Amino acid sequence: MNIPDIDLPRVVVIGAGFAGLKLARQIDTRFYQLVLIDKNNYHTFQPLLYQVATAGLEPDSIAYPVRKTLRKKKNMYFRLTEVNQVKTQEKIVSTSMGELKYDYLIVATGATNNYFGIDSVEENAMPMKTLTEALNLRSKMLQNFENALNINDLDKRLELMNVVIVGAGPTGVELAGAIAELRNRILPKDFPDLDFRQMEIHLIEAAPRVLAAMSKQSSERAYNYLKKLGVNIYTDMIVESYDNNLVKTKSGKEFKTDTLIWAAGVAADHPDGFGDDLRARGNRLKVNEYLQLTNNEDVYVLGDAAYLETKDFQNGLPMLGAVAMQAGAYLAKQFNRKARKKKIHPFKYKDKGSMATVGRNLAVVDLKNSKLGGTFAWLTWMFVHLMLLVGFRNRVIVFINWVWNYIRFNNGLRLIVRPYKKKEDASN
Amino acid sequence: MNIPDIDLPRVVVIGAGFAGLKLARQIDTRFYQLVLIDKNNYHTFQPLLYQVATAGLEPDSIAYPVRKTLRKKKNMYFRLTEVNQVKTQEKIVSTSMGELKYDYLIVATGATNNYFGIDSVEENAMPMKTLTEALNLRSKMLQNFENALNINDLDKRLELMNVVIVGAGPTGVELAGAIAELRNRILPKDFPDLDFRQMEIHLIEAAPRVLAAMSKQSSERAYNYLKKLGVNIYTDMIVESYDNNLVKTKSGKEFKTDTLIWAAGVAADHPDGFGDDLRARGNRLKVNEYLQLTNNEDVYVLGDAAYLETKDFQNGLPMLGAVAMQAGAYLAKQFNRKARKKKIHPFKYKDKGSMATVGRNLAVVDLKNSKLGGTFAWLTWMFVHLMLLVGFRNRVIVFINWVWNYIRFNNGLRLIVRPYKKKEDASN
Numbered sequence: 143m144n145i146p147d148i149d150l151p152r153v154v155v156i157g158a159g160f161a162g163l164k165l166a167r168q169i170d171t172r173f174y175q176l177v178l179i180d181k182n183n184y185h186t187f188q189p190l191l192y193q194v195a196t197a198g199l200e201p202d203s204i205a206y207p208v209r210k211t212l213r214k215k216k217n218m219y220f221r222l223t224e225v226n227q228v229k230t231q232e233k234i235v236s237t238s239m240g241e242l243k244y245d246y247l248i249v250a251t252g253a254t255n256n257y258f259g260i261d262s263v264e265e266n267a268m269p270m271k272t273l274t275e276a277l278n279l280r281s282k283m284l285q286n287f288e289n290a291l292n293i294n295d296l297d298k299r300l301e302l303m304n305v306v307i308v309g310a311g312p313t314g315v316e317l318a319g320a321i322a323e324l325r326n327r328i329l330p331k332d333f334p335d336l337d338f339r340q341m342e343i344h345l346i347e348a349a350p351r352v353l354a355a356m357s358k359q360s361s362e363r364a365y366n367y368l369k370k371l372g373v374n375i376y377t378d379m380i381v382e383s384y385d386n387n388l389v390k391t392k393s394g395k396e397f398k399t400d401t402l403i404w405a406a407g408v409a410a411d412h413p414d415g416f417g418d419d420l421r422a423r424g425n426r427l428k429v430n431e432y433l434q435l436t437n438n439e440d441v442y443v444l445g446d447a448a449y450l451e452t453k454d455f456q457n458g459l460p461m462l463g464a465v466a467m468q469a470g471a472y473l474a475k476q477f478n479r480k481a482r483k484k485k486i487h488p489f490k491y492k493d494k495g496s497m498a499t500v501g502r503n504l505a506v507v508d509l510k511n512s513k514l515g516g517t518f519a520w521l522t523w524m525f526v527h528l529m530l531l532v533g534f535r536n537r538v539i540v541f542i543n544w545v546w547n548y549i550r551f552n553n554g555l556r557l558i559v560r561p562y563k564k565k566e567d568a569s570n
Numbered sequence: 571m572n573i574p575d576i577d578l579p580r581v582v583v584i585g586a587g588f589a590g591l592k593l594a595r596q597i598d599t600r601f602y603q604l605v606l607i608d609k610n611n612y613h614t615f616q617p618l619l620y621q622v623a624t625a626g627l628e629p630d631s632i633a634y635p636v637r638k639t640l641r642k643k644k645n646m647y648f649r650l651t652e653v654n655q656v657k658t659q660e661k662i663v664s665t666s667m668g669e670l671k672y673d674y675l676i677v678a679t680g681a682t683n684n685y686f687g688i689d690s691v692e693e694n695a696m697p698m699k700t701l702t703e704a705l706n707l708r709s710k711m712l713q714n715f716e717n718a719l720n721i722n723d724l725d726k727r728l729e730l731m732n733v734v735i736v737g738a739g740p741t742g743v744e745l746a747g748a749i750a751e752l753r754n755r756i757l758p759k760d761f762p763d764l765d766f767r768q769m770e771i772h773l774i775e776a777a778p779r780v781l782a783a784m785s786k787q788s789s790e791r792a793y794n795y796l797k798k799l800g801v802n803i804y805t806d807m808i809v810e811s812y813d814n815n816l817v818k819t820k821s822g823k824e825f826k827t828d829t830l831i832w833a834a835g836v837a838a839d840h841p842d843g844f845g846d847d848l849r850a851r852g853n854r855l856k857v858n859e860y861l862q863l864t865n866n867e868d869v870y871v872l873g874d875a876a877y878l879e880t881k882d883f884q885n886g887l888p889m890l891g892a893v894a895m896q897a898g899a900y901l902a903k904q905f906n907r908k909a910r911k912k913k914i915h916p917f918k919y920k921d922k923g924s925m926a927t928v929g930r931n932l933a934v935v936d937l938k939n940s941k942l943g944g945t946f947a948w949l950t951w952m953f954v955h956l957m958l959l960v961g962f963r964n965r966v967i968v969f970i971n972w973v974w975n976y977i978r979f980n981n982g983l984r985l986i987v988r989p990y991k992k993k994e995d996a997s998n
Contacts, residue, residue, distance in 0.1 A: 144720050144763075183712060184985045202628035207984040209760040219763070222716040222986075239720045273987055284611060288650040292572050292667045332637040335572075335647070535974050539967060546963050556635045557612045558650075559701055560988065 143242040145219050150175045153477070154235055154244040156225050156413070158185050158208045160463045161445035162250035163532075164470030171217040173481035177244075179237065181224045183208055186273050187531055189463060190540070192313060195276040196320035197284075197555040198547055203539040205273055206532040225251075228415035230438050235413070246440050248473065249412055249427065253446035253461055256407035256424065262383045263308075267404040270313060279403065280555075281562040283321075286400055287333055296340075297398070303341040304399045306389050308381050309406030310347035311355065312498040315364055317403060318345045319500035322371035332556065344374045344397055346389075348406070351377055353506070355460065356496055360506035363515040367500040381406070408461055410447045422449040423458060431488035433473060444469040452491065459491050463530075468492065499523045502548070571670040573647050578603045581905070582663055582672035584653050584841070586613050586636045588891045589873035590678035591960075592898025599645040601909035605672075607665065609652045611636055614701050615959055617891060618968070620741060623704040624748035625712075625983040626975055631967040633701055634960040653679075656843035658866050663841070674868050676901065677840055677855065681874035681889055684835035684852065690811045691736075695832040698741060707831065708983075709990040711749075714828055715761055724768075725826070731769040732827045734817050736809050737834030738775035739783065740926040743792055745831060746773045747928035750799035760984065772802045772825055774817075776834070779805055781934070783888065784924055788934035791943040795928035809834070836889060838875040850877035851886060859916035861901055872897040880919065887919050891958075896920065927951045930976070 145152075151174055155162045158180040166178045184205040193199040212218050223239040228249075234241050255271055257264040268282060269275045286302040293299045305321055307314050322343050330338045345352070345368065351361045352368065352375060368375055380392040389397040410426040420436055422428050426449035428436045433448060435441040445466030449458045459465050472489045479486060497519065499505040505520035507513070514522065524544060531537050573580075579602055583590045586608040594606045612633040621627040640646050651667040656677075662669050683699055685692040696710060697703050714730040721727045733749055735742045750771050758766045773780070773796065779789045780796065780803060796803055808820040817825040838854040848864055850856050854877035856864045861876060863869040873894030877886045887893045900917045907914060925947065927933040933948035935941070942950065952972060959965050 144722065182986065183716065184987075200628045200630035201987055202630075202983045202985060205985050205987070207760070210984070213759050221719070222713075277987070285650070288611065291649070294572065331641050332635070535971075538970060538974075542966060542970070543963075546966075555630045556638070557630060557633050558610065559612075559629055559633070559705070 143221065143223075143237065143240045145175075145177055145221075145242060148175055148217070150217060151245040152177060152243065153246045153248060154179065154242060155248040155250060156180075156235065157250035157252055157445075157447075158182070158220075159188075159250060159252045159445060159466060161252075161466035161470040162248065163208070163211060164467050165248060165250070165444065165474045166212060166215075166218070168471055168474035168478075170474075170478045170481060171215050174246075174477060175217045175219075176215070177219045177221065177242065178208065178212070179221050179223060179225055179235070180208060181222070182273075183220075183222045184273075185211070185532060187536075188271070189312075189527060189530070191270060191273065191276045192316045192320055194273065195270060195279040195317065196324055197280055197557075198320065199540060199543055200555055201273050201277055203536050203543070204531070206536060211532065225413045228413050228441075230415060230441060233440065244440075246442065246477075248442045248444060249435070249447050250444040250466070250470070251410070251412045251447045252466075253408035253424075254411035255404060256409035257404065258407060260381070260383060262385045263381065263402070263404060266384050267308075267402040269404050270317065271408070277560070278562045279401075281558045281560060283401060284556055284558050285561060287329065287336060290336060291333070300340055300342070301387055301398045302400050303336070303338075304344070304397070305342075305401045305403065306344045306346065306397050306399045307403045307405060308346045309404065310345050310349075310352035310375070310377070311405065312353065312496075314345060314347070314403075314405040315352055315368065315498050315500060317405065318343055318368060318373045319371055319504070322368070322373050323501050326372065342374060343372070344376065344399075346376045346379050346381060346391065348380045349377065353498055356498070356506065357508045357513050359513045360498075360508050360515070363506050364498060364500055367504040367506075370504075371501055408446065410449075410461075412443075412447050424449075424461070426458060432476070432486065433469060433489050442473055444473060450489070454493070455491075462496070464494060464496075465491055497523050497526070571649065571651075571665060571668045573603075573605055573649075573670060576603055576645070578645065579673040580605065580671065581674045581676065582607065582670060583676040583678060584608075584663065585678035585680055585873075585875075586610070586648075587616075587678060587680045587873060588894035589680075589898040590676065591636070591639060592895050593676060593678070593872065593902045594640060594643075594646070596899055596902035596906075598906045598909060599643050602674075602905060603645045603647075604643070605647045605649065605670065606636065606640070607649050607651060607653055607663070608636060609650070610701075611648075611650045612701075613639070613960060615964075616699070617740075617955060617958070619698060619701065619704045620744045620748055622701065623698060623707040623745065624752055625708055625985075626748065627968060627971055628983055629701050629705055631964050631971070632959070634964060639960065653841045656841050656869075658843060658869060661868065672868075674870065674905075676870045676872060677863070677875050678872040678894070678898070679838070679840045679875045680894075681836035681852075682839035683832060684837035685832065686835060688809070688811060690813045691809065691830070691832060694812050695736075695830040697832050698745065699836070705988070706990045709986045709988060711829060712984055712986050713989060715757065715764060718764055719761070728768055728770070729815055729826045730828050731764070731766075732772070732825070733770075733829045733831065734772045734774065734825050734827045735831045735833060736774045737832065738773050738777075738780035738803070738805070739833065740781065740924075742773060742775070742831075742833040743780055743796065743926050743928060745833065746771055746796060746801045747799055747932070750796070750801050751929050754800065770802060771800070772804065772827075774804045774807050774809060774819070776808045777805065781926055784926070784934065785936045785941050787941045788926075788936050788943070791934050792926060792928055795932040795934075798932075799929055836874065838877075838889075840871075840875050852877075852889070854886060860904070860914060861897060861917050870901055872901060878917070882921070883919075890924070892922060892924075893919055925951050925954070
């Protein structure tokens with residue numbers, strides 16, 4: 143790879159997600175040469191992906207070009223390529239653009255979908271982890287409604303219209319709520335010749351409650367909000383297979399749908415080169431309190447890819463954007479301290495709370511000492527997400543879209559810009 | 571096709587471009603059942619496609635869902651499907667969703683790229699007529715810069731960076747200007763390790779001047795603006811072939827580039843079923859002054875698909891958005907008059923002038939009695955295009971983007987959302 147050799151330690155960061163981007167922005171490149179690698183040329187604001195899938199936001203407003211963020215930094219190189227393997231012995235990353243030596247490696251590769259070994263789901267379900275996947279979902283649902291118009295058999299028609307979402311974590315809950323609002327308010331006006339009262343939205347969760355990682359109170363509130371919007375909720379239910387538009391569950395209940403959205407699990411996603419002994423739950427790489435990979439002090443792992451047990455989190459820190467951002471900021475600071483020969487501190491995750499939105503005026507927020515719901519929680523959710531978006535332009539555009547959608551009850555972006563096609567496109 | 575049979579004449583419109591959409595919005599559906607068919611579920615504002623290709627606007631802001639436009643109309647059906655054939659004898663259109671009888675057929679299918687029979691160009695060039703094509707072009711140029719970083723051979727690197735545009739009509743001129751501005755101001759900051767002073771933008775035109783359809787004065791102004799931005803202009807030059815990244819011209823001059831953009835010609839695009847005797851220059855269908863297809867009084871042709879000779883336009887009305895919009899509005903009015911048994915008038919095109927923008931503060935406008943240039947023309951151009959956009963939300967978003975780009979010298983949307991891949995994707 144074409145990166146100049148200079149007289150500074152080279153830090154190679156894989157992944158421009160929350161953790162990698164934060165680190166790249168805050169590390170002092172007077173002391174380090176930084177090479178940031180990602181397979182996309184943009185950073186994705188994943189918490190709002192579900193709004194792209196449900197026609198509330200345009201993809202460009204929740205993505206931000208990596209190069210634009212890093213413009214003013216010297217000794218900073220971005221490369222758009224895929225990392226195939228890491229050779230920790232030789233301190234080399236091997237990419238589609240060739241090999242690159244590193245002095246320090248930072249693995250911030252995030253997570254991908256976890257299908258728990260169910261092949262039929264992996265093959266036929268719609269995932270929701272990337273911008274392309276969110277656009278595919280938007281296209282597919284809209285295409286299905288268009289095609290349903292031409293089908294006389296009611297069962298077949300409902301198969302195209304019904305949606306099953308597996309996983310009632312924040313993504314599943316937010317999607318279910320947004321799709322329900324589309325069905326209740328917007329789609330009937332778009333498709334006067336389809337009967338949307340018949341369309342069903344099923345949300346299936348293996349745990350005993352929705353938003354299982356949040357407080358009982360927020361979980362119950364979210365349940366009620368979803369019910370109010372007309373979502374069918376099934377807890378303690380495990381999906382077994384999904385073939386020929388038929389969802390089978392362990393409890394015997396079956397669903398017919400052309401659209402199964404998989405939001406049930408994530409697993410860490412990292413290049414080859416890390417032995418089994420380095421991995422823990424969810425394929426994550428075990429790190430010490432300095433976020434160094436076990437037995438590899440030149441390799442750091444951040445965010446969803448890392449597994450760090452703490453007193454409060456005996457199963458490892460949660461795979462959340464907040465953890466990733468804090469880890470990125472922490473590590474940049476330690477690198478900057480190290481360059482100045484200052485003492486290095488261990489990483490401490492500060493839990494600032496969590497939140498999820500279900501719909502118009504409906505959200506839940508867990509803070510340390512209080513649980514919020516309703517309109518106030520919803521406004522809080524919007525404010526926090528706006529502030530977290532990278533780029534002032536994106537904030538303005540998202541804000542205008544939200545105000546617009548709120549006043550007009552009308553998400554404007556119901557476009558099938560590239561038709562969804564199974565397989566071929568799914569890999570993009 | 572599932573369209574209810576009711577006791578009103580059925581008007582089938584193929585194409586939701588400027589002409590078809592205008593007609594659909596203005597026809598009185600108390601007197602007619604209207605079926606609008608398009609292969610996309612959105613209307614594209616083609617005049618701004620070049621800004622999507624050059625990362626100035628997001629695709630969603632120049633597209634508008636057809637269903638949203640037609641919401642409040644009764645007896646109005648939209649179908650997302652492709653028309654394969656028209657059977658004028660049986661008064662049937664044959665689509666991928668099945669057949670449909672019509673009482674009146676309105677062909678508003680617009681135009682597609684015309685490669686003048688040069689296969690190598692058709693195979694290897696980038697067209698710029700649809701939203702997908704514009705996005706492909708954006709992705710391809712950005713990918714090429716990313717890849718150029720990893721290439722040491724200067725010639726090979728420039729092959730990836732250089733751009734050749736064929737056709738100096740409004741699209742070619744606007745693209746050349748926008749790409750030159752990217753090169754001059756924005757890309758060098760994004761890619762500090764690429765030398766953009768070496769990147770060349772070539773604009774090739776077969777006619778003796780750029781913007782040949784506009785006045786001599788505007789043509790000269792545009793030429794000077796392009797020169798000022800550093801575009802190489804070649805008039806009276808005809809492209810012969812484009813293979814292995816080599817553009818050959820009749821005059822012998824050759825160009826090496828991975829990106830040849832074809833903006834050199836359009837031809838009417840309509841389904842099978844119209845005999846050769848019905849066609850004129852550019853594959854257009856010959857119509858009479860009521861826009862009726864020759865010898866088929868139940869078939870009307872509007873916009874780019876129609877060929878109508880007039881006193882002022884001996885080679886047929888120009889293939890312009892303005893003609894299409896006027897034709898759509900005209901025909902809706904005549905249908906509404908006919909329903910009320912009023913007299914039908916012939917179509918009269920009112921030439922309100924033409925314009926093109928080259929870059930920041932640089933545009934040309936031809937009006938009947940005056941030719942404008944510079945900042946005033948540029949502001950006029952922006953105002954007119956904003957007003958022509960469908961949808962208030964789109965206008966606001968485009969306006970904000972323009973103001974933003976103007977103040978910050980920074981088009982924000984340099985995202986490769988779906989990588990461009992030859993063939994597979996090109997057909998989407």
